[in-house]
Each structure stands twice: as structure tokens, then as C-alpha cells.
Amino acid sequence: MSKRIAGPEIERLIQLLAKVPGLGPRSARRAALHLIKKKEQLLVPLAASMNDAVDKVRVCSTCGNVDTSDPCTICTDPRRDGATLIVVEDVADLWALERASAMNVRYHVLGGTLSPLDGVRPEDLNIRSLIARIAEGGVSEVILAVNATVEGQTTAHYITDQLSGMDVKVTRLAHGVPVGGELDYLDEGTLAAALKSRTAF
Amino acid sequence: MSKRIAGPEIERLIQLLAKVPGLGPRSARRAALHLIKKKEQLLVPLAASMNDAVDKVRVCSTCGNVDTSDPCTICTDPRRDGATLIVVEDVADLWALERASAMNVRYHVLGGTLSPLDGVRPEDLNIRSLIARIAEGGVSEVILAVNATVEGQTTAHYITDQLSGMDVKVTRLAHGVPVGGELDYLDEGTLAAALKSRTAF
Known part of the structure; x- marks a missing residue:
């Protein structure tokens, strides 16, 4: 926003939301406004859930999950x-x-x-x-x-x-035709691999 | 997710993110994973910013903003x-x-x-x-x-x-042709209004 139209806390929330994959600058504004309006139903639980994640999430030392x-x-x-x-x-x-x-x-x-x-x-x-x-x-x-x-x-x-x-x-993993896929749209490499690995019908 | 593959805190974060406009169930999972990976750069500041918004956002008693x-x-x-x-x-x-x-x-x-x-x-x-x-x-x-x-x-x-x-x-507000819009794609009501309110060139 070019002019200051809201407090810095709201603008910071929009800026941070814009960094979430799936949200851009425009949808971040819409998301921020929705969160503010649904304060008790969504903003409060989401903030608590994020704090929870910050405290509790760790990388598994066995498998890396x-x-x-x-x-x-x-x-x-x-x-x-x-x-x-x-x-x-x-x-x-x-x-x-x-x-x-x-x-x-x-x-x-x-x-x-x-x-x-x-x-x-x-x-x-x-x-x-x-x-x-x-x-x-x-x-x-x-x-x-x-x-x-x-x-x-x-x-x-x-x-x-x-x-x-x-x-x-x-x-x-096997290479082949994706389930539900149309041959016409598939690349040559995938088609060649699918032919090579053909199975009995 | 049908099977339990992560702690309830992560699944709750995904469920809440899915309620944010612009994110669906699939992109909420991607967003949650990104937030968890970028814990210090994004998850921590975003959670703090949301808590800040919970505490400080109010409706203007003069204008409703x-x-x-x-x-x-x-x-x-x-x-x-x-x-x-x-x-x-x-x-x-x-x-x-x-x-x-x-x-x-x-x-x-x-x-x-x-x-x-x-x-x-x-x-x-x-x-x-x-x-x-x-x-x-x-x-x-x-x-x-x-x-x-x-x-x-x-x-x-x-x-x-x-x-x-x-x-x-x-x-x-004036009715008329959107700036950058093509006449061919406009509805009759808008075109009629734009003609009626035509201005000198």
C-alpha cells in the first residue's frame, strides 16, 4: 500500500502472509482481512496452533521426517x-x-x-x-x-x-502413463518407458 | 490424511490453514510444510504477528474500518x-x-x-x-x-x-468500460451505461 491506511501491525501481517506459498500480495491482503474479521474463530486458534508448532515440531533423528x-x-x-x-x-x-x-x-x-x-x-x-x-x-x-x-x-x-x-x-518407482492420463499429452520419454515396461493384460 | 502420519499439532495447523481464503486442503499442506521448514524466518514472526493482531486490532468507532x-x-x-x-x-x-x-x-x-x-x-x-x-x-x-x-x-x-x-x-461511482477492458467481452448493461454517460473526446 502506498499510503499508510492501517497500523504497522496489520501491514506486517499482510507482508508475512504474502510469503506463504499459495498466497501472493493480493490474496495476502484478503487473507489478513478475513483473519481479522474471523478473529475468534480463525485468527486466535491459528496463532495458537503456530505457536504450538514453533514449540513442538522437530526433525526425526531416525528418518528425517x-x-x-x-x-x-x-x-x-x-x-x-x-x-x-x-x-x-x-x-x-x-x-x-x-x-x-x-x-x-x-x-x-x-x-x-x-x-x-x-x-x-x-x-x-x-x-x-x-x-x-x-x-x-x-x-x-x-x-x-x-x-x-x-x-x-x-x-x-x-x-x-x-x-x-x-x-x-x-x-x-515404475515409469509409465499416469492413471487417468491421455497419451496425446504425454512426452516421448514417458511413452517410450511405458511401452518398454508394458505388462500382460 | 487418512492414516496418522504426523502429530496432531501439525494436522491441526494444516486444517486451520485450509480455512484461510486462497488456500485449499492441498495448498494448506504445502504451506504448513514451508512454514515448518522456514521456522525462524517465517513461522516464528508470523505467529508473533498474528498474536499482535489478536491483541491490537479493533474496529474504528467513527468509520467502521x-x-x-x-x-x-x-x-x-x-x-x-x-x-x-x-x-x-x-x-x-x-x-x-x-x-x-x-x-x-x-x-x-x-x-x-x-x-x-x-x-x-x-x-x-x-x-x-x-x-x-x-x-x-x-x-x-x-x-x-x-x-x-x-x-x-x-x-x-x-x-x-x-x-x-x-x-x-x-x-x-460512474458506470462504464473498465480501463484496459475489451468491448467484446463486456456485458450489454455496462456498454449501455458507458454509451449513455459518454464524455467529450
Whole structure:
């Protein structure tokens, strides 16, 4: 806002809300006004919930997930199969895989991908802790669920090399046609991979 | 999330963020994760700013604006022309007009529009306080900047009736072609109004 039309506290709230992904400068203003209007129903509980998160959220020392307990809910869940570990780049990927609810297993969050250009080396990722987890025994399969990008694949190859001497099966996600996807809109690489990995009907 | 994959504090934060306009269930998860990752840079200051807003935000008893002082920044700004009042439905409209920076005047926020169907009567809006402000003297023009909806126009007519005996000029916003707008995409009502109110070139 060019002119001062409200107290600095409201302008600061708008500026901070604009940094939340999904909100821009315009929607941050709308969000701030909505929060102020719904003070008791939304602003007060949201502020309390954020303070709660500030106090309680921590990174799981076992798998790198974020949670309010360490080890996290997933690492301590006795109903999960600890023999399979899904390796992901980021907590967001872990949450996405959990939404798919396809496997009831445990995870290992790398915290990024190898990238010589950005100066991300193996020791900057949670790779040593992954190897230590597997060395402890009890893990029979590691599923590399990294993104299908150059950095993701480089990271996957590096991890495969590191695990080569260990008694563990290393697998990766299948490439193919997205469920509900139309062939016409798919890139050649995906189509070629889907053809190559075709399955019996 | 169907399965418990994180502590209840994180799930509560996601649920509350999903109620912020501009964020849905999916983007709330992304926002929560971003806030948790940028704890010191974003989550801590945002939580503090929200607590600040909870403590300090109040409704201006003069004009109905929201601010951290009462009377608000606009009502106490000595450089603003108090002889002109712009009547708006909502604080969001006040902010929108301020962004246009077209007039350096004061405002009166109605807090809604008359709507017999929804049970909104004149006494539910800040109309009595508007009349009282004008009765105090010093106001020479009231600009009715209500929305061009049926409810907005009904409200404008009601206010005009109430002010008919008073020594004040009542005006409304011009109808016409939006700046940058293409005629082809405009509705007939707007085009007819723009033709009727044509100006010399």
C-alpha cells in the first residue's frame, strides 16, 4: 500500500502472509482481512496452533521426517513394516506417498538431491544415516522414490553404489502413463518407458 | 490424511490453514510444510504477528474500518479532506479504493448491504452512525461506492432517502468500460451505461 491506511501491525501481517506459498500480495491482503474479521474463530486458534508448532515440531533423528515427536509417528508405529524403506528427497514427497496409502512401510528423507552445481555433496544429505540404518540390519528392500529429474537420478545412482556391498534389494518407482492420463499429452520419454515396461493384460 | 502420519499439532495447523481464503486442503499442506521448514524466518514472526493482531486490532468507532488504533489511521490523518465521505460495504472495498489513491478523503464502512432475504435490516448496518456523522456538520459530499449488485443499489437508494433532508450532495461511482477492458467481452448493461454517460473526446 502506498499510503499508510492501517497500523504497522496489520501491514506486517499482510507482508508475512504474502510469503506463504499459495498466497501472493493480493490474496495476502484478503487473507489478513478475513483473519481479522474471523478473529475468534480463525485468527486466535491459528496463532495458537503456530505457536504450538514453533514449540513442538522437530526433525526425526531416525528418518528425517518432521513431526512433534522424535522418533516420529511413522518410525514408532509398530504396525508398519520396517523391512522396507522408501527413500524420498523431501518430507512433501513422504506426505504424497502416504496419501496414496499404497504401502505401510517406513521412510528415509534425504533432504534434497546431489547437485555439484549448487554445491550439494553426499555429506549434505541424510545418506550416511541411511547406510547406518541398513547396516543395523532388518531392512531387506530400499525403494528409491526420488524425482525423475537429472539430480534425482544422479542421487539414486550414488545411493545404489553405496549400497552395492550390502545385503539389501534396491528398487525404484515404475515409469509409465499416469492413471487417468491421455497419451496425446504425454512426452516421448514417458511413452517410450511405458511401452518398454508394458505388462500382460 | 487418512492414516496418522504426523502429530496432531501439525494436522491441526494444516486444517486451520485450509480455512484461510486462497488456500485449499492441498495448498494448506504445502504451506504448513514451508512454514515448518522456514521456522525462524517465517513461522516464528508470523505467529508473533498474528498474536499482535489478536491483541491490537479493533474496529474504528467513527468509520467502521479495522485498524490497530481507534479512531483509525485514516480518521485521524489531518491531511485527509473530511468534507467528503466515501461509503463502502466492506473494509476490503476501502482498501481497494485506497490502492487506487484517487482521492485523499475519509470513509464510512457499512458492514454489508440491506438484504431482506438474509434478514439484514438498516439497523444491522452502520447507517445510523453515518447519518450522525453528517448531522455533526463538515461533510459536503457523500460518495456511495457500493457494489453494482441489486443489494448494493437497494442500500444506496435507502441511504439516499435517509439523507434527503440534509445539506449534503450524494453521488455514486460512474458506470462504464473498465480501463484496459475489451468491448467484446463486456456485458450489454455496462456498454449501455458507458454509451449513455459518454464524455467529450
